[in-house]
Amino acid sequence: MENLNLEIITLITGVILVLIGIWGLLTQKNLIKIVIGFTLFDTGIHIIMVSIGYVKNRTAPIIDQSVNINDVGNSVVDPVPQALVLTAIVIGLGVTALMLTYVLKMYQKRKSLEINNYNDLKW
Amino acid sequence: MVGPIYIIAIALGTAFSLGFFKKANSNFSFAFMLFAMAFMTFISGQWLYAFLTQQQETIQIFTAGFKPPFSISLQMGLHESVFLSLINIIGLLAAIYLYDQFREKGVQMMMVFVLLFMGLNVVIMTRDIFNLFVFLEIASIATAGLIILDKSINATSAGFKYIIATAIISGILLIGIIAIYYFAGSLFINDIIKLNLIYVKGGAVAVFLVLIAIILELKPFPANGWALDVYEAAHPGIGAIISAASASAGIFVLAKILPIVGDSGYYIIGLIGIITFLGSNLLGLKQDKANRLLGYSSIGQIGLLLTIIGLTPYLGDKTLFIAFGVLISHALAKAGLFWLAGIVNSEYIKGWAAIRRNPLLLVLMGTFIFALVGFPPFPSFFAKWELIMQLANNDKIIWLALILIGSFIEGIYLFRWFGYAIKEKNEDLPEFPIKLNKVIPVSIVAAGLYLIGYYTGLAIPEAAIINYIPLLFIVIIFALDFLPAYVKNSISIIGLAYYSYTIIPAYFENDMLRFIFVVIFLVGGILTFIAGYAYKGKRRGFYPVALIMYVGLVQIIQAENLLQFFFGWELMTAGSYFLIIRGKKSMAHALSYMLFSMGGAYLILAGFALAQQGQMSLSLDVLSSLSNNVFIIISLLMIGFLTKTATLGLHIWLPGAHGEAESDVSPMVSAILLKAGVFGLIILLTSTIKNIETVSIVYILGWLGAITALIGNLGAAFQEDAKRLLAYSSIGQLGYIVFGLAMMTHLGWLTAFTYTINHFMYKAILFLTIGAVVLRVGTHNMYEMGGLIKKMPFAFIAVLIGIIALAGVPPLSGFTGKWLLYNAVILKGWYFQGAIAFFAGIIAFLYLFKLISSIFLGQLKDNHRNVKEISIWFIIPIYILIIGLMIFAAKPELILQPMGDIIAQYFPDGRLNWDGGLATTPIGNWHGTHIMIIIGVMFMLLLTWLVVLSRKAQKVKQFNIVYSGERPFTPETTHISYNIFAGYNKALGFLVMPWITNFWNFMSDIIHDTAGFVRRIYSGNGQTYLAHIIIYIVVVYFVFFN
Amino acid sequence: MINLIIAIVIGVLILIMAIIAVHHKNIVVGIIAAGVVSLFASILYLLLAAPDVAMTEAAIGSGLSTIIFFYVLNKIKRQNG
Amino acid sequence: MVKNSLIFIVLIGFAVLLADLFVGFNGNTDLNTLANHYAVSGPEEVGSANLVTAVVVTYRGLDTLGEVTILFLAAAIVSFLLKVEAGASLNRKLRSTSEILDTASRILVPVIFLFGIYVFINGHLSPGGGFQGGAIIASGLVLMLLAQPAKEVGHKLITLVESISGISFVLIGVAGVLFAAGFLDNKLLSLGKFGTIFSAGVIPIIYIFVGLKVGAELSGIITNLHENQNEA
Known part of the structure; x- marks a missing residue:
């Protein structure tokens, strides 16, 4: 357990989640399942990002009573990845909503959720 | 001068304000949006002018009042201004061209349109790698939105393929960016360049991920099925934007992040580029649908640009000139052709025969085709010349040969297409209306090609x-x-x-x-x-x-x-x-x-x-x-x-x-x-x-x-x-x-x-x-x-x-x-x-x-x-x-x-x-x-002797011919010159057997069959395309990094 | 130390849920499982001293995102029936 | 399944790639220069107690603007896609809702809205901010729609809020160029007393607009899906 840090555990979780997401994206035939695969992939990336900003035994980057105002640099974790993840999560939501709307539209046209039924364009 | 930051402000302000006009007169909204596009063009144009004529220095724009790396900074230099002007002009013309679509679809489309171009503008200017990601996302989401303007099932499914593909690519990019942040401690591109991450364990992989994601955005062969489907299904007006504006921005981004990769990146990019150039053009040979053909050609041209970038070490200070010549020819000609496709409105290239009912359009098409292939006096001619000369000077004979082969293949299908337009039967093809707002943008880009060609020649x-x-x-x-x-x-x-x-x-x-x-x-x-x-x-x-x-x-x-x-x-x-x-x-x-x-x-x-x-x-x-x-x-x-x-x-x-x-x-x-x-x-x-x-x-x-x-x-x-x-x-x-x-x-x-x-x-x-x-x-x-x-x-x-x-x-x-x-x-x-x-x-x-x-x-x-x-x-x-x-x-x-x-x-x-x-x-x-x-x-x-003799000659009557009572089935066969040398044919005919024609036909068949076989990788299944992307990443990684 | 154990447990749960989300035949279960992945992820964020991210993930990733999934699924089911 | 095994092999390749990427990762022990600058000088430069907020709204304000734009785009595209084509029949099949849910929602929805507003107003002091607040407001709306499916949500109002807050965001940014040191500069207003509501320059104001805008955008997506829901 000596080398096993919190952020390494979460990082590994994130990486595996990314792989599971890609697996879902590549193997599931149902359009909604594919979108689910994407959200997993996305969440995995977010976990990786937050893990990378973590510093052992430090608190959240919010200056309140628990933080010594004169020694902020040595008491908080990195705020940058967190800020980036905030942005990424919102972007992910926008993309997911868009994908689902496409799925809905495709279903309305052809009454099928099988991705194999949308191969008209090719070559 | 108006600061570049106002490009963002104007575009966003316009997009957000358009919401007010939901029920208002669409013409007014359109004018409003057009004004925004014109203003963006004006800003970039005036900077370009300043850089060209007034020794303007490159400027940095710091947001939030802090210097980078603490805040996001933008950069405006000569290169930025060139690309911005190109993109914004195409945007302005595209807006005019799409007038009918805007009127029909309403303000949402206008918002999406303006935001797409704002995204591309920032993508070019930004010096912050995460900011780059955000605005690339804006551009690709906006593109996805424009694709489904056409609500047909094909456009919708192409849009879905596009959005999942770009989402995966963005995800890869994001992993790369966060890893770069981990290794470099900064998101400011200039800082990252100094650190030579490529030599850091893991840093090289991070850089690789960013690089491959940007390359994938440029649709390299063969991981580009999603893009081809989009080219085929989307409205040609949108195809023009993707091919001309978005791809130009993508090339610029690649050039921007290339210093992070360092010299080792050139080889990868060059190889990817030449494979794309050859592969895409080869498959273009079998294509008979106009929009998809343009897609293949677009990707091919981008492949050529990648090759040129990859060859930078050999092209030296000529690189910019060459890349510019190829890019500007590609962007203008491809935009023009896509726009023409929207006018002609024929799914198959044979249907383009209808275009010659209007000679002006035919001339415009010819202009674009010749500009793409690299004929004089277009910029691509001079660019290609310099490219070939430089390659020879550096003893890169194989590259030289491959580039010429690819250009040749591209010429085959482009000229076949042009031949159909000039000569194929067009009597029973449907009429198409010719609207002024569509013809004007096409004419302007054609004129631009000639003009820029003249000035490139002077260089x-x-x-x-x-x-x-x-x-x-x-x-x-x-x-x-x-x-x-x-x-x-x-x-x-x-x-x-x-x-x-x-x-x-x-x-x-x-x-x-x-x-x-x-x-x-x-x-x-x-x-x-x-x-x-x-x-x-x-x-x-x-x-x-x-x-x-x-x-x-x-x-x-x-x-x-x-x-x-x-x-x-x-x-x-x-x-x-x-x-x-x-x-x-x-x-x-x-x-x-x-x-x-x-x-x-x-x-x-x-x-x-x-x-x-x-x-x-x-x-x-x-x-x-x-x-x-x-x-x-x-x-x-x-x-x-x-x-x-x-x-x-x-x-x-x-x-x-x-x-x-x-x-x-x-x-x-x-x-x-x-x-x-x-x-x-x-x-x-x-x-x-x-x-x-x-x-x-x-x-x-x-x-x-x-x-x-x-x-x-x-x-x-x-x-x-x-x-x-x-x-x-x-x-x-x-x-x-x-x-x-x-x-x-x-x-x-x-x-x-x-x-x-x-x-x-x-x-x-x-x-x-x-x-x-x-x-x-x-x-x-x-x-x-x-x-x-x-x-x-x-x-x-x-x-x-x-x-x-x-x-x-x-x-x-x-x-x-x-x-x-x-x-x-x-x-x-x-x-x-x-x-x-x-x-x-x-x-x-x-x-x-x-x-x-x-x-x-x-x-x-x-x-x-x-x-x-x-x-x-x-x-x-x-x-x-x-x-x-x-x-x-x-x-x-x-x-x-x-x-x-x-x-x-x-x-x-x-x-x-x-x-x-x-x-x-x-x-x-x-x-x-x-x-x-x-x-x-x-x-x-x-002669005198004959004249004297011919007095005794008897005139032969017209029908004084006897065929033993037999009436010839086909009268021509009785003509003296009909099959006159049948005997010689037996003796020497083997010499004129079409050996050589057969040889060339055989070559042509082989090439076409190969193309027909290879293009089956584009199965039409969005998931397969995703798999291509992942396989591509993994293969490139293991080929180049292990 | 306790954080470590929680992290491992949550991490394993996330992966299990993710596999369920991908492989369960019932799409409704899949969507819920994906939502749970997000929810667990927000706990990880809390452990990683990122309360802002945790809030966002909880509200957006497991909340709104799941709702949108259901709206779309519901709509599709209605069209079917 | 040959295909799936192929994908599995590719995924292993990809896993190796990611492993190569993070093989040297052993956790941070210290902040890098950039983060350290934010932590040490951030409170002074920006005046926000929540450093994440300082980064999101000020240092990387352009990202946030872009992010809001993405949601805006998504909302516009969804609304465009789900626009009911003229002439489509509007036979609404409404589910009856229980009295309890209805009553509860009547009480809860305003509280949720208030909570959302609280979250984004206090974004510079405590965890939370415009995105979280906006999302909370949107969830309130979902609850409302669940309880009262027939409820017509004012599209005009949503659009108005969305547009006004978006334009205000941009205008604050431009004001930064004109009256302070750059686009979205925080020092447009005085930084105030550290740790109070009225501090951190324009951050609270921007976060209010972000909150409203995000809320409106998410609500737009949801109402569009919802209304489409009832029209088969």
């Missing part, structure tokens, strides 16, 4: 001296296209006459060799134009293209350096292509002509590139001081020129191209155009005369020439189509010229020159006459003619003189040539080759006899009872040429003596000795004037 010293005034003259002629043909004909003749007046005298004094060719080109041009008076109506498009060919030909003569020569060569090719495709059944022939010409031109280009390698000069003189790769250079150039002389193996384009051309075009492309190849050969051989390698090459050339003469004449003998007969005969005649040149002796060259001049005259006479006859009788087939001698005596006499000259029978100048040829052969000792040439000469009699007998002698056909003499406008040039022929025959010393002096510079030994009109060689002598007189007297005696 190369060797090109800056190109004389653009003749091209301007062509533009004027084109602008006057609405006038009747005779007016334009007169203007063209005056133009050529003036051109001749300004340049010919100087050549006469200083350079006899060029003088001969320039006279053939210009005087020949004037003479053939005189025949043009015979045509009624407007003859739309004829004069500009004919003049392009002549201007190109003269520029070849005038060229002082390789670039000018190649410029003229390509102009000539373009002009002659248009001339040839004008013929009624010329579509396939024009394509094959174009392909052989393009292939030949690329060989010449490669040859030039290798020739100037290491010589720091583009002067034509470099050819005479070759030191490395001499054999290869000479072979490349020689094969290139031999495509134009239609030498054996490279001749299959000629019969169709010449045979099917219009009556006054055949002489242009036969008597005149073929001489360009001869001129090229002469330049090549005179320059490389001292190179020992030349010896073995010309030996092969000699055999080629002799066999070509034989095969050409045999081919002519088996023809039943009069014009094809003449076309094959040209192949044979050019074979003699090549044979003469190959001897590399004084007499050999004199022979070649004599044949050159002769062929010009008698082939012009014959083609003009036969063409004029064809105009009267309406068929090329000789067995459908006959007995025209009384109807067309002038034509008969012209053909008679023509064939006497061609056959080499005394007293006409053909004999001069033959006499010289046999002397030269004997002195050279090439007996076998000489024997073949001699045998070929005998065969010439066969077909020449047929030409006169079956057309003018025999029975007059019923339906020709009322035909008139050929047009006076044909008779005039024909008889001028006949006079010229007679003078040359009677007084050959007038030309051959000075010619001999020229040749003596190169081959001083074994001269022809002149004593007045008496020419002497070591083995004999001959006197042109005397022979003329003697034969003339004999001829008169014989």
Whole structure:
């Protein structure tokens, strides 16, 4: 357990989640399942990002009573990845909503959720 | 000046405000949005102007009042301003073009549209790598939104494929960015560059992920199925934006992050680029849907750009110029073509035949096609030139070859498509409306191509001296296209006459060799134009293209350096292509002509590139001081020129191209155009005369020439189509010229020159006459003619003189040539080759006899009872040429003596000795004037004798023919020239079996089958495309990083 | 130390849920499982001293995102029936 | 399944790639220069107690603007796609809702809205901010729609809020160029007393607009899906 840090555990979780997401994206035939695969992939990336900003035994980057105002640099974790993840999560939501709307539209046209039924364009 | 940050403010402000207008008048919203786009264009344009003219320094824009890396910073420099201006102008034009869609779909689309361009703008300016990610997302989401404007199922599913593909790519990019942040501790690109992450364990992988994601955004082959589907399904207006604007931004981003990767990135990018360029163009070959074809071509062009970026270490400071030339041509031409696709509205490329109902649109399409392939005067021409030269200078021969092969393949499908537009049947194609707001943007980008092309040319010293005034003259002629043909004909003749007046005298004094060719080109041009008076109506498009060919030909003569020569060569090719495709059944022939010409031109280009390698000069003189790769250079150039002389193996384009051309075009492309190849050969051989390698090459050339003469004449003998007969005969005649040149002796060259001049005259006479006859009788087939001698005596006499000259029978100048040829052969000792040439000469009699007998002698056909003499406008040039022929025959010393002096510079030994009109060689002598007189007297005696005798002759009645009571099933078969040489065919037919045609068809089939097989990877399944992306990443990673 | 154990447990749960989300035949279960992945992820964020991210993930990733999934699924089912 | 095994192999390749990427990762022990600057000088420069907020709204304000734009784009596209084509029949099948849910939602929805507003107003002091607040407001809306499916949500109002807050965001940014040191500069207003509501320059104001905008955008997506829901 000596080398096993919190952020390494979460990082590994994130990486595996990314792989599971890609697996879902590549193997599931149902359009909604594919979108689910994407959200997993996305969440995995977010976990990786937050893990990378973590510093052992430090608190959240919010200056309140628990933080010594004169020694902020040595008491908080990195705020940058967190800020980036905030942005990424919102972007992910926008993309997911868009994908689902496409799925809905495709279903309305052809009454099928099988991705194999949308191969008209090719070559 | 207005700060770049206002681009963001204006775009966002507009997009957010548009929400207010949801129910308001759409026209107002549209104007509002258009204003925003115009303002963005204005801001980027004024910066571009400042950078170009006022030594403006690159500026950094810090947001939030903090310096980077603490805040996001933007950068505005020359390069940024160029890209921003390009993208915003395309955006502005696209907005105008999409007016109807905006009106129909409402404000949401306008919001999405403005935001797309804002995204692209920031993507170019930002110096923060995460900010780059955010605005790339904006751009791709906005693109996804625009794709489904078209609510068809295909557009929706293409949009879905697009969005999942870009989402995956963005995810990969994000992982890369956060890892870079981990290793570099900064998101500021300038900081990251300094850290050389590529040498850090793990850092290299992070950089790789960012790089591969950006490359994947550029749709590399084969991980690009999603993009192709989008190109096919989306509205062409959107396709234009993706292809022109988004891809340009993508290229810029790649260039921006490349310093992070460092030098090791170049190799990967170059390799990915060339694979994309070749693969995408190859698959484009099998494509028959217009939008998808454009998609393949777009991806191919981006591949070329990637290749150029990847070759930066070898291209040095020329990289920017080259990339700019290719990019601007691609962006403008592709935008224009996509927009045209929206106007023509035809799913399949064959349906583009409808476009020629509007000549302006057809011209625009031609502009874009030629700009894409890299013809002058477009920026891509100069860019490609520089690219090839630089590659040669750095010994990157394989890259050079691959790039030329890819360009060639792209040319195949682009010209096939263009051929359909010009020639495919269009009677039953649906009408399409032409709206001003759609035509204007297309016209503007086309004009931009010409303008930028002119200025790019100025940037190369060797090109800056190109004389653009003749091209301007062509533009004027084109602008006057609405006038009747005779007016334009007169203007063209005056133009050529003036051109001749300004340049010919100087050549006469200083350079006899060029003088001969320039006279053939210009005087020949004037003479053939005189025949043009015979045509009624407007003859739309004829004069500009004919003049392009002549201007190109003269520029070849005038060229002082390789670039000018190649410029003229390509102009000539373009002009002659248009001339040839004008013929009624010329579509396939024009394509094959174009392909052989393009292939030949690329060989010449490669040859030039290798020739100037290491010589720091583009002067034509470099050819005479070759030191490395001499054999290869000479072979490349020689094969290139031999495509134009239609030498054996490279001749299959000629019969169709010449045979099917219009009556006054055949002489242009036969008597005149073929001489360009001869001129090229002469330049090549005179320059490389001292190179020992030349010896073995010309030996092969000699055999080629002799066999070509034989095969050409045999081919002519088996023809039943009069014009094809003449076309094959040209192949044979050019074979003699090549044979003469190959001897590399004084007499050999004199022979070649004599044949050159002769062929010009008698082939012009014959083609003009036969063409004029064809105009009267309406068929090329000789067995459908006959007995025209009384109807067309002038034509008969012209053909008679023509064939006497061609056959080499005394007293006409053909004999001069033959006499010289046999002397030269004997002195050279090439007996076998000489024997073949001699045998070929005998065969010439066969077909020449047929030409006169079956057309003018025999029975007059019923339906020709009322035909008139050929047009006076044909008779005039024909008889001028006949006079010229007679003078040359009677007084050959007038030309051959000075010619001999020229040749003596190169081959001083074994001269022809002149004593007045008496020419002497070591083995004999001959006197042109005397022979003329003697034969003339004999001829008169014989004629008188015949006239006296013919009193007793009995006229044969029209139907005084007996077939043993049998009525022939097809009356043509009874014609004398129907299958006339069946017997010979049995004996010699194997020689004219279409081995060579079959060979080229086989090659073409192989390539097409490969394309058809490979493109099956694009299964249409979005998930497969995703798998391609992941596989691509993994494969590239393991290939390059392990 | 306790954080470590929680992290491992949550991490394993996330992966199990993710596999369920991908492989369960019933799409409704899949969507819920994906939502749970997000919810657990937000706990990880809390452990990683990222309360802002945790809030966002909880509200957006497991909340709104799941709702949108259901709206779309519901709509599709209605069209089917 | 040949195909799936192929994908599995590729995924292993990808896993190796990611492993190569993070093989040296052993957790941070210290902040890097950039983060350290934010932590040490951030409170002084920006005046926000929540450093994440300082980074999101000020240092990387352009990202946030872009992010809001992405949601805006998504909302616009969804609304465009789900726009009911003219002439489509509007037969609404409404589910009856229980009295309890209805009543609860009547009480809860305003509270949720208030909570959302609280979250984004206090974004510079405590965890939370515009995105979280906006999302909370949107969830309130979802609850409302669940309880009262027939409820017509004012599209005009949503659009108005969305547009006004978006434009205000941009205008604050431009004001930064004109009156302070750059686009979205925080020092447009005085930084105030550290740790109080009225501090941290324009951050609270921007976060209010972000909150409103995000809320409106998410609500737009949801109402569009919802209304489409009832029209089969």
